[in-house]
Amino acid sequence: MVTVPARRKRATIHDVAVEAGVSRGTVSRVVNDEPYVSAAARTAIEAAIEKVGYVPNNAARNLVMQRSQAVGFIVHEPHSLFLDDPNIGGILLGANTVLSRADYQMVSLVIDSQRDTDRVARYLSGGFVDGVIIVSARHEDPMIRVVEKLALPAAFVGHPPDLRRLPFVGIDNRRSARAITERLIGTGRSRIGMIAAALDRDSGADRLAGFTDALGSRFDPNLVERVPLYTYSDGAAGMRALLAREPGIDGVFAASDAVAAGALEALRDAGRSVPGDVGVVGFDDSTWALRTQPHLSTVHQPAFGLGAAAAECVLGQLRGEEQPAEGILLETPVVWRDSA
Template sequence: MPQPRPPKRATVHDIAAAAGVSRGTVSRVLNGGYVSAEARAAIEAAITEVGYVPNTAARALKMRRSEAVAFVALEPHSLFLDDPNIGAIMLGANAALSLADHQMVSLVVESTRDMERVARYLSGGFVDGAIVVSARAHDPIIRVISDLRLPAAFVGHPPDLSRTIPYVGIDNAGSAREITSRLVATGRRRIGMIAAALDRDSGLDRLNGFRSAVGDAFDEDLVAEVPHYDYGSGVKGMRLLLEREPAIDGVFAASDAIAAGALETLREAGRSVPTDVGIVGFDDSTWAVRTQPQLSTVRQPAKELGAVAAQLILRQLRGEQLETAGQLLPTPVVWRDSA
């Protein structure tokens, strides 16, 4: 039995015939040019009548643009799904790109093999630019993007990031210092930190902010280092702090997910929050309002970070000269019941 033929794709010729105008007039409308109001109305009606859909692939080939932007997350797959900040950054970026009729392509890098695959993909002309989240110092993605001269924007600021590549971020050190100072002001005397992701700027800056806030009371033994900003790291970090200092009465957790894990561990240990131990987090993510008590934390504008990163890409694609390499967004403290 012969296979049915796919329906014929409507063309500019079909629109012109249905509207009773020339192909040139149709082309002017499709490309945003000027035509009379009468001709435009006829052409728009004809487009609906013949079911015309623009051939974006041909347009991209002509313009040498894919009209797609990569969203590169350098995180374990499990954390990509578990961390609400990454999801919010991605949604913010996607919203901004959608308004500009650009498609977002998500790429998750967990291993060296992933990095090699993503490097080949970025080199192949499939995307016009890349938004990079969670890059570390000396990350291969920095060299890949620099070598390709690909329009890019980083969320966060690895210390070796080229000055020619723009970034958007927050003042992690200042924000950590502010919320830890609030914790100190509640009268806590043995304050520890569950410090995550010390191989990147956000984790190291939050630790430095904590150290600055506690001053002479800083104790290396009261810093539990964990690899990721996730719930499991909070459980492990809090257990470690309780082993080292059973009399601990304050904790700064490097993220809300970590703080949630720490709260559960304290509850299992029979410690009341905030009566026995005050705890603060970072992000003001969904974790912050799901815990009991709700978390005092720092509000990280995750969606705005993604949107600004996308705008930085779009501005580069339009050939605009960026005024500055980096932007920092505000991060107010949100004080709730956990401290």
């Protein structure tokens, strides 16, 4: 049991009853908007509620109603990425905006460890949320089984291959990666490499596949550097590795804008000019893209729109509407700036 310091005790229905000089049952009827309460008693109770600072316990009511009026927003990321990746913020804000408008409380839950996974699973099964939005789930993500088992209204942002029948919102990473790589090829570069990140996600694997598609017979596996995360520091490390292996590299597709920003630092340190010596393209069109020198040519990822669409999808399920059998894919235009 939780002990609160005596000086800060929460007022109960009993305190209201004592203050108003009525029974607790009468207070309960007023609080729950039930009939058969005299006007005098109602007035006295309302004054007593104000005086003692009583707040009804909605958890009890919600339990009876079988709803919490809350939707979970689960981010499954190592902590460092949560800080580095501005997409997550955009997705979160898109979801919050739509849920807020529908008067749902969005509650964000961060998963960074096995302990977090187990605890979030317990939380979801505890009836604290009516539905859930899951960002950056991985292959065989335990959250997928949790959501299936609980029959919880859910929408995934991104598309792990074993998602089966659960709804998702995403982008076509493969087609988008192919498009930006083709554009980079079109600038006349001949030794084009890729810093491929997060290959345990659908997004990371699909971006590498799109890069491979675009280069076709010119694809050289030696020009792909694999790094764990979509981060600035992994981008810098990946670029250094590529430069060491192939000093003649003249084009780079970085798997995200943060990765591209790190690559720019490594190129600057190595004395290479961008886009003079090396053309660099990123992916996301996040806040990074306009804060590098030069500004990044990149693929626009509609982060806010993804969050908003995922929220609409969960709200639709909560209203009992049929969901589309296929996932929803949003558009991803190429945004061409100064880095290539």
